Amino acid sequence: MTFKSWGTRLAAALLASATLVSVAACGSSSTSDNSAKADPNAIISVNNTEPESPLVPADTNEMGGSRIIRYLFEGLVSFDARGKQHMEVAKSITANPEATQYTIKLNDGWKFTNGEPVTAQSFAKAWSYAANVKHAEKQSSRMSVIKGYDELQKPGAADDAQLSGLQVPDDHTLIVTLNSPDSVFPTQISHQSFFPLPSVAYKDMKTFGKNPIGNGPYKFKSWTPNKNITVVKNPDYKGYRKVKNGGIEYRVYSSPDAAYSDVESGSLDLLMDVPQSEVKTFRTDSTIHAYSRPGSYYQGFIIPEWAQHFGFNKEGILRRQAISMAIDRGQIVDKVFSNTKTVATDFTSPGVPEHQKNLKGTANLKHNAAKAKELWKQADAISPYNEKFSLAYPSDGGHKPWVDAVCNQLKNTLGIQAVGDAYPTFSDLLNRVTDRTIQTPFFSGWSLDYPSAEDYMTPLYASESADGHGSNDGDYKNPEFDQALLKAKSQLDPAKRTADFNAAQEILLNDLPAIPLWCNNVSAVSSPKLKNVDFDYTNLPTYNTITK
Template identity: 50%
Template sequence: MKKKALAFAAMACSVAMLLSACGGSNSNAASGNTAGSNIITAYNSEPQNPLVPGNTNETGGGKPVGLLFSQLVSFDKDGKASNEVAESITPHADATQYTIKLKSGWKFTDGTPVTAESFTKAWSYVANAKNAQKCSSFFSAIAGYDDLQKDGLKGDEQLSGLKVVDDTTFTVDLNQSDSVFPIKVGYPAFAPLPESFYKDPKAFGEAPVGNGPYKFSKWDHNKEIALVKNPDYKGNEDVKNDGVTFKVYTDDSAAYRDIQAGNLDVMESVPAAFTKTFKTDKKVQAYSEAGSVIQTFTIPSSLDHFKNDEEGQLRRQAISMAINRDQLIDKVLNGNATAATEFTSPKTPGYSDSLKGADNLKFNASKAKELWAKADAISKYDGQLTFSYNADGGAKPIYDAVVNQLKNNLGIDAATNPIPTFQEFRDAVTNRQMKGAFRTGWQPDYPSAENYLWQLYSTAAADGNGSNDGDYKNPAFDDLCKQAAAASSTDDANKLYQQAEEILLNDLPAIPLYYSNASGVASLNVKSGYAFDWQNLPTYTEMSKK
């Protein structure tokens, strides 16, 4: 869904969306023991933006948004899709058009009905370049998208490929076949919006009105976001608690200590200081299993000496080979991750650890030096390569280690560049102010290779239109992804996605580091329902203190 919270100090601080801050406690975060109630208190970072689904692509905002809104389909904890607001999503013969019928009786928490237009207007708003929504590229396959990227728009123009038939029926015309579309619409960017949103989008983002399993209660900025159970929700989730309050932390060790003390109920990461002991800590409930989050760092495609040309590709490959991923995982993460072998994850359909170019992700110091020398022969580079990350999270140990390895194994001038808060960090990325490498990662929005590839590395997702933060562009990659989307079977699609990945493994628009375990802790107050889902996030709706 977003760039999600990258969990560097040991596991995934879950990143849809753009990985949020893996951070411990804000001095304002703990507000006392909650063992006597059935409100679940959960670890979080301050969202980058107001809580609008189509403008949320990081986990600080993504976690509450995911509970406030329901889409056409929902996913169970294993990633299996089921119709939720949709009664049916029916493809025409070549999957270039879909007819969508809604279940009757759905309402927003302001009492207004969820209609076909609630979807078509919302999707068009997100797609419209005038509105500068971060998830715009998710709608690029819908007919009329290109028209909404032109200058001179007012912001209320509609996607020509969306047609309302009646209150519970609409059709979707695509630019090309897209077999993933019925799954993609489970991503929160495809959420419906009530009419009240358009009257004042800014105010709406501070107090959103949704149709999900919870409804908004309050947002005390930099402290907490409180959600309460929605009594009118009629979807697939069986909510076992009375609400979820997301507590904002800037120090993940403090959050862990609050878990131990019973002042916080759940967090989806483990601070570096506790990775060796959390599994045997009798004051917490520990969880650690293979996960779907990939941790990477990105080098902007516009950075001199690192562009997508021969010199840039040689330097990127050299940097990747100079990193000993197994050592990072063993020494820094205490074994709570798996070395990356490609750009999706071991939990993703079509994953392979033996693609052409996978050797570029294997430690080989001598080869790295050879490649760097070849790049220098093209154009000498003796500058300093910086690695930026948010200092309020757990990324410091990883990037200290990465920089040290590059100095020792490659002999280059490298340095860390910590940025005080996650919000400042993400703003610098969004505004294209990064002058070196920067921390990235991905928590999937829906269970498909397309989500890891097209949404992060396509031309359509570059230049602020999506999550392609490095602005990488390669027409051959784009074409293979389009062919995969039009494939007649999942197996055929995955073969094409693998070919697209082989381009990425050569170009390395980002450098894959490792796959985070789905790891975290819960307090002893939680009596049932504690587990992690396919996005490496706690099963919030299932958790109960009773």
């Protein structure tokens, strides 16, 4: 099986759900006015959050850093705004019949911005470094599909040990042997954790991350903490994502309202997250261009397995289902968000071809106050609940209105004390989640990395991604789910793979390790002077296409 034919089928399935809708106050799209010649050297200013850590691809799992990393580096493959696959550093990717080994041939001529050639070893060493437990990289579990990962997770592994499943016969060939069949692997390697690194990175990874050297469409220029990060066009970039501007300035905002005001005044070019205070009016604001379409950014909240009364036993699962059914998602999406969200019907999003609306267990995501009360009463018969239900969230992201709405619904339906627990910043909350000191349910969000249901399942719910090895922040572990997921990944036939993903999802819909709420639509605004503004299947702007 070659990757090109597989990727074409996937792209076709995505087209129906990835059509962009642009809504402009003056009745025109931002791409329609091309009377003024674009300045190819213009720097485009966009909103962002301060990255939690240095810009190291496999050590970043939050959007403030990922938005930048995705444009500083290029991988073996990429997916464009519509979900169509493009070969980048890879010339070809060929699987054996069992999908347990892939032979990857590399294109010649790719270089890092310091002039070092990008070779097969640039990938093999980066992947091995990420897999090594001694380096404690946040995306380490992404490498668990490769043979030798378990050995590198042992404390005694050498600092420079390499994954045994990687062979580099020459500079342009990388042979990857997996632990088990994985038909999604050619898609997974578009994720940033699989980006290559130059040899200088290994001298001091943290220092490198503060002044990263990549091979992507942009190159790093400067970083002023809590103010901005600027990247400029990489003239030597060889890939699909051609740059039409001079660079991107990622400005740090703690308040989305301040960012919106800056777009209105013309001092900020693009805001990708419309603040709650503007969701009712942004589509008719005559001072800006507005963009709206269904999206893939998942939001919900995690009830960690160690939260009292919410373990994965009979009582805990009854309570999880009751909590979920007590929430009227449609009402909140309408009243709080003015329909700029899409109500969750499963654990994925409309951005993937495997998205489902009628699985066994979908009823657990539908509002049913009577059933919620009944389940809560059954759980109380096992062990009475006299706690305060606190829902933690970052106060710098405009989350308070929906958290208050959810808590009011829980209070009114279940008769419990439910309150929001605001943390000053996203980083403050993430630190408590990362070190597992948080004891309450907490907000969770996930931006799609590549167009497959697997990207929601493995990172967020697989046992291998728990205990700090990935983004399974509630430490959910269910061997039955792991086996169902493994079966789906081993299927080469897309229809059978989807059926097996559905079976895995039905386990999640019963257990509810997280409570899915909705998926964010693209809800963005820009200055009218911007042209060629587009958004990809992950809800992010295609920064390289924007001009002014």
